[in-house]
Amino acid sequence: MGCINLKKNRAQPSPPDLETTIRAAIFIQKWYRRHQARREMQRRCNWQIFQNLEYASEQDQAELYKFFNDLIKHMPQAAGRKNQYQGSAHVSVLEEKDDLVEEFGEIVNAKIELPIRKNHIDLLIDVFRKKRGNRLHPKYVALILREAAKSLKQLPNISPVSTAVSQQVTVCGDLHGKLDDLLVVLHKNGLPSSSNPYVFNGDFVDRGKRGLEVLLLLLSLYLAFPQAVFLNRGNHEDSVMNARYGFIREVESKYPRNHKRILAFIDEVYRWLPLGSVLNSRVLIVHGGFSDSTSLDLIKSIDRGKYVSILRPPLTDGEPLDKTEWQQIFDIMWSDPQATMGCVPNTLRGAGVWFGPDVTDNFLQKHRLSYVIRSHECKPNGHEFMHDNKIITIFSASNYYAIGSNKGAYIRLNNQLMPHFVQYISAASQTKRLSFKQRMGIVESSALKELAVRMRDHRDELEDEFRRCDPKDSGYISISNWCLVMEKVTKLGLPWRLLRDKLAPGTDSQKVNYNRTLDLLDTDVILEAEADGMSVMDALYANKASLVAIFNIIDADNSGEITLDEFETAIDLLVAHMPGAYSKAEMLEKCRMMDLNGDGKVDLNEFLEAFRLSDLHRKEQQDENIRRRSTGRSAIAKTASDPVALLADKISKNTLVVEHDIDPTDCEAKVIDPKKS
Numbered sequence: 001m002g003c004i005n006l007k008k009n010r011a012q013p014s015p016p017d018l019e020t021t022i023r024a025a026i027f028i029q030k031w032y033r034r035h036q037a038r039r040e041m042q043r044r045c046n047w048q049i050f051q052n053l054e055y056a057s058e059q060d061q062a063e064l065y066k067f068f069n070d071l072i073k074h075m076p077q078a079a080g081r082k083n084q085y086q087g088s089a090h091v092s093v094l095e096e097k098d099d100l101v102e103e104f105g106e107i108v109n110a111k112i113e114l115p116i117r118k119n120h121i122d123l124l125i126d127v128f129r130k131k132r133g134n135r136l137h138p139k140y141v142a143l144i145l146r147e148a149a150k151s152l153k154q155l156p157n158i159s160p161v162s163t164a165v166s167q168q169v170t171v172c173g174d175l176h177g178k179l180d181d182l183l184v185v186l187h188k189n190g191l192p193s194s195s196n197p198y199v200f201n202g203d204f205v206d207r208g209k210r211g212l213e214v215l216l217l218l219l220s221l222y223l224a225f226p227q228a229v230f231l232n233r234g235n236h237e238d239s240v241m242n243a244r245y246g247f248i249r250e251v252e253s254k255y256p257r258n259h260k261r262i263l264a265f266i267d268e269v270y271r272w273l274p275l276g277s278v279l280n281s282r283v284l285i286v287h288g289g290f291s292d293s294t295s296l297d298l299i300k301s302i303d304r305g306k307y308v309s310i311l312r313p314p315l316t317d318g319e320p321l322d323k324t325e326w327q328q329i330f331d332i333m334w335s336d337p338q339a340t341m342g343c344v345p346n347t348l349r350g351a352g353v354w355f356g357p358d359v360t361d362n363f364l365q366k367h368r369l370s371y372v373i374r375s376h377e378c379k380p381n382g383h384e385f386m387h388d389n390k391i392i393t394i395f396s397a398s399n400y401y402a403i404g405s406n407k408g409a410y411i412r413l414n415n416q417l418m419p420h421f422v423q424y425i426s427a428a429s430q431t432k433r434l435s436f437k438q439r440m441g442i443v444e445s446s447a448l449k450e451l452a453v454r455m456r457d458h459r460d461e462l463e464d465e466f467r468r469c470d471p472k473d474s475g476y477i478s479i480s481n482w483c484l485v486m487e488k489v490t491k492l493g494l495p496w497r498l499l500r501d502k503l504a505p506g507t508d509s510q511k512v513n514y515n516r517t518l519d520l521l522d523t524d525v526i527l528e529a530e531a532d533g534m535s536v537m538d539a540l541y542a543n544k545a546s547l548v549a550i551f552n553i554i555d556a557d558n559s560g561e562i563t564l565d566e567f568e569t570a571i572d573l574l575v576a577h578m579p580g581a582y583s584k585a586e587m588l589e590k591c592r593m594m595d596l597n598g599d600g601k602v603d604l605n606e607f608l609e610a611f612r613l614s615d616l617h618r619k620e621q622q623d624e625n626i627r628r629r630s631t632g633r634s635a636i637a638k639t640a641s642d643p644v645a646l647l648a649d650k651i652s653k654n655t656l657v658v659e660h661d662i663d664p665t666d667c668e669a670k671v672i673d674p675k676k677s
Contacts, residue, residue, distance in 0.1 A: 128217060407424065
């Protein structure tokens with residue numbers, strides 16, 4: 001029996017069948033590409049929302065710095081006063097006797113003593129990784145902070161780092177209170193040692209819920225391994241930023257009876273953190289970047305202890321304020337690279353600059369550097385090259401905006417200064433259980449929630465502008481007008497046409513029911529999120545030192561009281577250099593209202609009380625507006641089938657956070673080839 005030739009007997013497709021197959025393949029390919037394009041567009045849109053909101057929020061906070069700067073520029077008689085701006089209480093806090101009291105609730109039975117060693121680090125990691133019962137006794141918190149501040153005070157402004165002994169070094173970027181990411185790094189890369197040094201590049205706190213644990217663990221690592229741990233200051237190592245972005249509230253909630261004392265110690269740590277590091281005299285590591293006027297020689301000579309907060313004028317001890325050195329620190333903390341040439345003010349953040357490739361080349365040549373490692377910006381893959389690989393951004397907080405929103409990364413550099421990236425994502429088991437659609441839904445819901453909270457700050461303006469575009473009071477306006485109003489009021493620079501279906505759900509393709517947008521802002525999930533946040537006014541009042549600084553600048557004769565003449569001088573400055581919505585007469589009337597006892601002068605207590613009453617009135621007015629809208633407008637969603645109610649329910653479910661014990665082994669990590677990067 002002969003062999004059967006299968007090739008000859010196999011049925012060959014006829015030309016018509018072959019044509020159909022090719023057409024089907026092309027159709028599937030086009031569909032898949034469109035599907036991928038839509039997914040990528042959705043991802044980019046969500047990312048733009050997160051990033052623009054983050055920068056807009058920082059821009060609000062940076063206005064405080066500009067306000068101080070303008071006051072000092074145009075009221076120079078206030079610039080040389082001794083310790084008027086940031087207060088002198090910080091100077092002796094390390095020498096004062098502890099007056100800590102017992103806290104209520106569960107305090108873990110963990111003893112920390114000096115000198116701090118590896119066994120203390122293991123103990124802290126074991127305590128902090130638990131979701132409950134993870135509070136140290138306040139005396140041990142104070143011990144770590146006090147000793148760290150004393151030791152940091154002895155360091156130079158720019159720390160020298162070398163691979164001569166270790167042959168390698170690890171650089172970590174922003175952690176922002178993400179303890180799980182810090183533990184992943186230590187688990188994957190090992191604890192610091194003489195053969196395994198680390199540089200942590202600022203922004204240890206804020207936004208995340210475990211900022212205090214991150215800060216205490218990093219400071220303990222520094223105390224245990226002082227020759228192997230280098231800590232740089234970031235723009236969030238600042239009490240003014242902490243008042244806005246959650247760290248102060250975190251400390252208050254964890255240590256309600258001792259938070260003032262603990263925060264004073266934290267301020268002392270901030271003021272003595274080094275401003276950057278230089279690796280092998282060839283690689284600069286700073287948090288933000290630099291400008292065309294940045295001088296490392298000048299930065300090395302600055303008395304950094306004056307800058308308890310970078311956003312407030314420094315301690316001067318009676319000397320004239322040097323705004324040049326203040327700007328130097330601001331630029332290295334707040335600046336970002338740009339693809340285009342030149343150096344221009346960073347209008348997105350409202351502080352620092354954007355610096356181009358030409359600025360980078362000049363800076364590197366001037367200081368004989370090979371490249372710069374910086375952080376300060378969240379990147380989807382945890383790292384990014386710019387300026388012909390001369391600028392490396394590293395960001396170590398994974399899931400920064402929401403679960404699955406981004407990966408974290410750290411860099412390992414060998415003694416030839418070749419970077420190798422390790423990319424990871426913490427809480428990987430939570431991500432694995434989700435489909436891609438579910439992950440995108442969580443990221444999108446988180447983005448919409450943050451955007452809606454931001455829009456609530458301008459809710460009345462939005463409603464007024466919508467109604468101007470709708471003279472017939474039909475409840476509908478054109479898509480173009482809706483987009484114009486959204487951008488005019490919020491100034492966020494977002495792709496509003498793409499967001500129309502999300503922010504005004506259930507409307508047709510030609511017109512937008514703007515009431516749906518307003519209804520979304522009045523839903524419980526958005527109101528609750530707004531209540532959890534903090535406005536610029538809240539942050540300013542919470543950080544009374546800023547108000548005290550403003551009071552002292554306006555008090556030209558240093559009498560402890562502000563007269564109407566002194567107010568008038570300050571108002572002339574505001575009208576001339578910072579024009580706003582109020583006339584000079586209106587502002588003078590508001591100043592007279594601050595004089596609560598009617599003696600013709602305003603002392604510090606009256607000044608602070610006026611802000612408190614104003615803030616209280618603002619909040620009461622907001623609550624009243626919410627009650628009025630909820631009862632007076634029939635368009636507000638009441639049924640489960642309403643598009644606004646459905647969207648609010650989706651946002652609420654997708655942004656629900658469940659806390660667990662931290663498992664540093666629960667992660668996905670991989671080494672990235674620098675050539676492919």
